[in-house]
Amino acid sequence: xxxxxxxxxSRPSIAPPTGPLPSLPVAKARSSNVGPATRASLLPxxxxxxxxxxxxxxxxxxxxxxxxxxxxxxxxxxxxxxxxLPVGKSLRKTVSIGSFPQPPRHGGRSxxxxxxxxxxxxxGEMVDRRVSSVSRGSVPxxxxxxxxxxxxxxxxxxxxxxxxxxxxxxxxxGSADSVTVETGHLSLPSPPxxxxxxxxxxxxxxxxxxxxxxxxxxxDGKGYKDGKGNVIVSVRVRPDAGGKDTKSEMEWDVNNKQxxxxxxxxxxxxxxxxxxxxxxxxxxxxxxxxAKRLVRRVMEGYHGTVFAYGMTGTGKTFxxxxxxxxxxxxxxxxxxxxxxxxxxxxxxxLLRVSYIEIxxxxxxxxxAGPVIGMNGQAGPVEEIKLREDxxxxxxxxxxxxxIVQSPTQLLRVIARGDNSRKVAGTQFNARSxxxxxxxxxxxxxxxxxxxxxxxxNSDKRSAIIPGGVRVSTxxxxxxxxxxxxxxxxxxxxxxxxxxKSLLTLGTVIGRLASDxxxxxxxxxxxxxxxxxxDSKLTRLLQPxxxxxxxxxxxxxxxxxxxxxxxxxxxxxxxxxxTLKFASRAKNNIVSHAKKADESMGAGGDxxxxxxxxxxxxxxxxxxxxxxxxxxxxxxxxxxxxxxxDKEEEKARELEDKQRHEEQMLEMQLARTALKERIEHLNRLxxxxxxxxxxxxxxxxxxxxxxxxxxSNSHVDMRPSSIRSSASHATLEVPGQSPAMPQVHMExxxxxxxxxxxxxxxxxxxxxxxxxxxxxADKNRYIxxxxxxxxxxxxxxxxxxxxxxxxxLVGSSEDGGMVAVIAxxxxxxxxxxxxxxxxxxxxxxxxxxxxxxxxxHDMGSESPGSRRTSGYQRSGSDGSGASLMAKGPTSPxxxxxxPYLPPQASTTNSPAKIEEMTRMLDEMISSRVESRVxxxxxxxxxxxxxxxx
Ligand SMILES: Nc1ncnc2c1ncn2[C@@H]1O[C@H](COP(=O)(O)OP(=O)(O)OP(=O)(O)O)[C@@H](O)[C@H]1O
Numbered sequence: 001x002x003x004x005x006x007x008x009x010s011r012p013s014i015a016p017p018t019g020p021l022p023s024l025p026v027a028k029a030r031s032s033n034v035g036p037a038t039r040a041s042l043l044p045x046x047x048x049x050x051x052x053x054x055x056x057x058x059x060x061x062x063x064x065x066x067x068x069x070x071x072x073x074x075x076x077x078x079x080x081x082x083x084x085l086p087v088g089k090s091l092r093k094t095v096s097i098g099s100f101p102q103p104p105r106h107g108g109r110s111x112x113x114x115x116x117x118x119x120x121x122x123x124g125e126m127v128d129r130r131v132s133s134v135s136r137g138s139v140p141x142x143x144x145x146x147x148x149x150x151x152x153x154x155x156x157x158x159x160x161x162x163x164x165x166x167x168x169x170x171x172x173x174g175s176a177d178s179v180t181v182e183t184g185h186l187s188l189p190s191p192p193x194x195x196x197x198x199x200x201x202x203x204x205x206x207x208x209x210x211x212x213x214x215x216x217x218x219x220d221g222k223g224y225k226d227g228k229g230n231v232i233v234s235v236r237v238r239p240d241a242g243g244k245d246t247k248s249e250m251e252w253d254v255n256n257k258q259x260x261x262x263x264x265x266x267x268x269x270x271x272x273x274x275x276x277x278x279x280x281x282x283x284x285x286x287x288x289x290x291a292k293r294l295v296r297r298v299m300e301g302y303h304g305t306v307f308a309y310g311m312t313g314t315g316k317t318f319x320x321x322x323x324x325x326x327x328x329x330x331x332x333x334x335x336x337x338x339x340x341x342x343x344x345x346x347x348x349x350l351l352r353v354s355y356i357e358i359x360x361x362x363x364x365x366x367x368a369g370p371v372i373g374m375n376g377q378a379g380p381v382e383e384i385k386l387r388e389d390x391x392x393x394x395x396x397x398x399x400x401x402x403i404v405q406s407p408t409q410l411l412r413v414i415a416r417g418d419n420s421r422k423v424a425g426t427q428f429n430a431r432s433x434x435x436x437x438x439x440x441x442x443x444x445x446x447x448x449x450x451x452x453x454x455x456x457n458s459d460k461r462s463a464i465i466p467g468g469v470r471v472s473t474x475x476x477x478x479x480x481x482x483x484x485x486x487x488x489x490x491x492x493x494x495x496x497x498x499x500k501s502l503l504t505l506g507t508v509i510g511r512l513a514s515d516x517x518x519x520x521x522x523x524x525x526x527x528x529x530x531x532x533x534d535s536k537l538t539r540l541l542q543p544x545x546x547x548x549x550x551x552x553x554x555x556x557x558x559x560x561x562x563x564x565x566x567x568x569x570x571x572x573x574x575x576x577x578t579l580k581f582a583s584r585a586k587n588n589i590v591s592h593a594k595k596a597d598e599s600m601g602a603g604g605d606x607x608x609x610x611x612x613x614x615x616x617x618x619x620x621x622x623x624x625x626x627x628x629x630x631x632x633x634x635x636x637x638x639x640x641x642x643x644x645d646k647e648e649e650k651a652r653e654l655e656d657k658q659r660h661e662e663q664m665l666e667m668q669l670a671r672t673a674l675k676e677r678i679e680h681l682n683r684l685x686x687x688x689x690x691x692x693x694x695x696x697x698x699x700x701x702x703x704x705x706x707x708x709x710x711s712n713s714h715v716d717m718r719p720s721s722i723r724s725s726a727s728h729a730t731l732e733v734p735g736q737s738p739a740m741p742q743v744h745m746e747x748x749x750x751x752x753x754x755x756x757x758x759x760x761x762x763x764x765x766x767x768x769x770x771x772x773x774x775x776a777d778k779n780r781y782i783x784x785x786x787x788x789x790x791x792x793x794x795x796x797x798x799x800x801x802x803x804x805x806x807x808l809v810g811s812s813e814d815g816g817m818v819a820v821i822a823x824x825x826x827x828x829x830x831x832x833x834x835x836x837x838x839x840x841x842x843x844x845x846x847x848x849x850x851x852x853x854x855x856h857d858m859g860s861e862s863p864g865s866r867r868t869s870g871y872q873r874s875g876s877d878g879s880g881a882s883l884m885a886k887g888p889t890s891p892x893x894x895x896x897x898p899y900l901p902p903q904a905s906t907t908n909s910p911a912k913i914e915e916m917t918r919m920l921d922e923m924i925s926s927r928v929e930s931r932v933x934x935x936x937x938x939x940x941x942x943x944x945x946x947x948x
Contacts, residue, residue, distance in 0.1 A: 263572075291332075296336065298474040308320050311483070314481065346447065352402060354439075357438070368400045504537065774838065782832065
């Protein structure tokens with residue numbers, strides 16, 4: 001039969017789930033007796049589309065029994081279910097997470113009917129698997145045709161070791177640390193809880209049942225040594241592709257009960273392994289026997305590697321991935337992983353997954369996706385290299401790892417990787433894997449020990465005291481199949497790479513036998529003899545092959561080959577090769593896998609740290625930052641508030657101070673003004689009294705006598721008239737300071753001012769001094785007033801200008817302020833004017849005194865002068881006399897001259913009197929003029945003075 005006529009079950013693409021999440025293998029046949037159709041229907045549906053079912057070439061796969069063409073492969077496991085599917089439709093159902101294996105029920109109760117024990121047929125019919133298994137039991141045993149195992153040397157003594165009923169302690173068969181329940185017969189249905197990975201449930205079915213095999217395996221005395229039990233080698237026989245091949249059937253015996261395969265042809269012999277699966281065994285059965293225990297051990301902290309090896313088209317991918325109705329090792333392992341997590345509340349887990357392929361000796365990251373360059377085109381992909389370090393062993397880098405939290409998520413990630421895997425049609429397989437694919441699931445776990453704070457319900461997570469993190473790895477590898485040279489060049493290239501790497505793998509495994517010889521190791525001939533580095537595959541498998549990992553090898557073969565004899569012969573040769581490989585693996589690989597240490601992640605570099613630890617540290621760090629941030633925020637807020645308060649208080653204080661100062665200033669000003677006023681009035685009163693100023697006689701007499709300008713000027717009279725209402729004294733000398741008149745006033749009260757000697761000179765001096773003092777006072781007062789006014793103006797101006805921008809100009813308050821300022825201005829001008837008056841008065845008085853002194857000097861020589869003096873003293877009031885005596889040069893005196901007694905007046909020369917009168921006139925007129933000028937302004941203050 002030509003290659004073209006070979007049956008080519010087409011491989012549908014395994015599209016990533018787009019719609020509902022892929023269903024997971026929640027149910028598993030309790031027994032391998034479950035009919036293919038029934039078993040296929042155990043899964044409610046999955047996104048992983050069956051290659052066969054959705055094959056476009058075989059839209060509806062008929063049952064093998066109904067095959068009309070021998071060229072169409074009969075796949076009993078699939079035919080039943082597939083046959084019921086409508087054309088072009090794939091089976092897809094969604095299953096919720098609740099349908100995943102539930103924790104086991106304890107208490108010795110019989111296992112209830114769980115979701116696992118029921119399943120749906122493609123038609124939606126529910127099937128009780130336990131019933132199915134019973135019915136399966138009625139299926140005629142396929143072993144009926146099997147012959148008794150023979151002892152043979154084929155494959156080497158070790159390769160033919162029959163199993164011992166006393167299987168060695170093994171982590172994978174459960175005998176090392178758990179009770180093994182003897183199932184007695186392979187065809188017995190698994191207990192209902194076999195899908196359950198709980199400690200109680202798992203030992204019942206997951207272990208390979210070494211016990212039912214005789215102990216012939218130990219005949220050579222080498223059998224399963226320590227650690228050998230950690231390696232499981234199984235052989236799976238795929239269903240015949242071309243229907244019945246009687247010749248092949250005659251040559252081969254497959255005894256799954258005894259895990260024995262016998263070949264009766266040339267190079268014939270018996271091959272015994274840990275498990276042998278016949279064509280009727282489904283994937284669940286394969287998983288249970290070959291991988292379940294290993295997966296559980298991985299969850300407990302061991303490294304585990306499962307890989308499928310075999311000729312192309314023999315069912316490696318079918319076994320590893322499975323179909324929607326017959327999920328393979330990978331989806332079943334995922335189910336078990338999450339079941340284990342659910343059943344182990346005392347630990348917390350973190351799972352990350354990577355998916356690579358080795359294609360033509362290059363490693364590709366199947367999860368990385370295409371790299372888009374700057375121009376939008378696919379950019380160069382960074383080459384992935386294999387690295388090695390003491391902690392992690394051999395690993396690929398850089399690699400995309402995805403953290404997964406649910407089985408569906410994990411399945412989706414893997415489906416995505418499957419989609420990117422290189423697949424092509426070959427002579428033997430329509431969808432042949434052209435690469436070795438490695439799914440790696442890293443399991444990190446940590447004990448959850450409730451801490452002291454665990455009692456509070458608030459933050460249970462943070463109340464957990466973290467223990468050390470344990471990291472283990474589960475590698476699930478679907479190798480490319482060995483193949484004959486293809487016609488197509490590309491396939492040939494691929495094939496040569498595949499074959500070369502598989503050959504290296506075979507070589508390494510073959511040499512492991514010598515490697516395990518301790519003596520060799522001591523001689524330093526250990527690892528260096530093993531050509532791990534000859535291929536990427538062996539390099540990647542190095543940790544597993546060198547004993548650090550639990551290993552399960554599933555070898556797939558195809559016994560019958562319909563078609564040409566050449567094809568059948570070719571198959572047989574390849575099958576024998578595979579069987580030999582399996583035997584060597586079983587005998588040579590020694591695993592001393594140990595549970596990974598729980599390491600605290602504090603040490604080491606960040607990269608090598610377990611992700612759980614890195615996350616824990618990050619969480620702690622973030623928590624700290626959060627707490628710090630919070631306290632800092634609160635502190636900042638407090639500080640800011642305090643600062644604000646302080647600033648506000650300061651501003652308030654400043655404002656208060658300013659207001660207080662202003663008030664004080666105003667009060668001071670008012671007080672000073674009042675004082676001044678009082679002083680002024682006091683002085684006025686005193687002066688009037690002491691100088692005997694009398695009621696304007698001098699003024700009027702002066703006016704009458706001198707024909708003063710005052711009498712001719714109404715203007716001049718104005719201020720006088722105003723002031724006259726207040727005081728006579730001021731009327732007498734308009735515009736003059738109240739202190740002025742006393743100088744020239746004659747009258748009865750002059751005693752006070754005539755001086756100690758009563759001669760009038762002292763009085764004048766005193767007056768001058770008083771005036772000077774007064775002047776100094778006034779100056780000081782003016783300076784003070786000016787200063788304060790300036791200050792008040794400034795502060796009020798700023799306030800006024802501020803308020804002016806908001807308030808209407810001319811508001812009552814502002815008006816009041818302006819009025820006050822104007823008033824103050826007036827007062828200052830008034831005071832200035834008074835000052836000037838006084839200065840002039842002083843000048844006049846000084847000159848008058850001088851003249852008086854002169855006159856006195858002259859008069860003292862004549863007796864008249866004494867008389868005058870005496871007269872003055874004896875006068876009725878005395879004041880006038882004293883004044884006269886003080887000096888006729890004084891303007892005041894000259895004013896009063898006409899009223900002096902005749903004797904006295906005669907004592908002064910008319911010229912002098914004349915002169916004095918003239919001086920006085922001048923002064924008065926200038927005074928009056930200045931008064932007239934300032935009259936208006938000063939008058940504003942008059943009412944106040946008058947009022948007072
Ligand atoms: N045990 C089985 N029961 C039913 N069908 C099977 C079985 N094993 C393999 N097949 C079918 O045989 C065909 C080839 O199988 P598969 O692709 O798994 O082979 P393979 O070993 O992976 O080949 P390759 O190395 O070329 O990738 C598929 O259509 C698959 O459905």
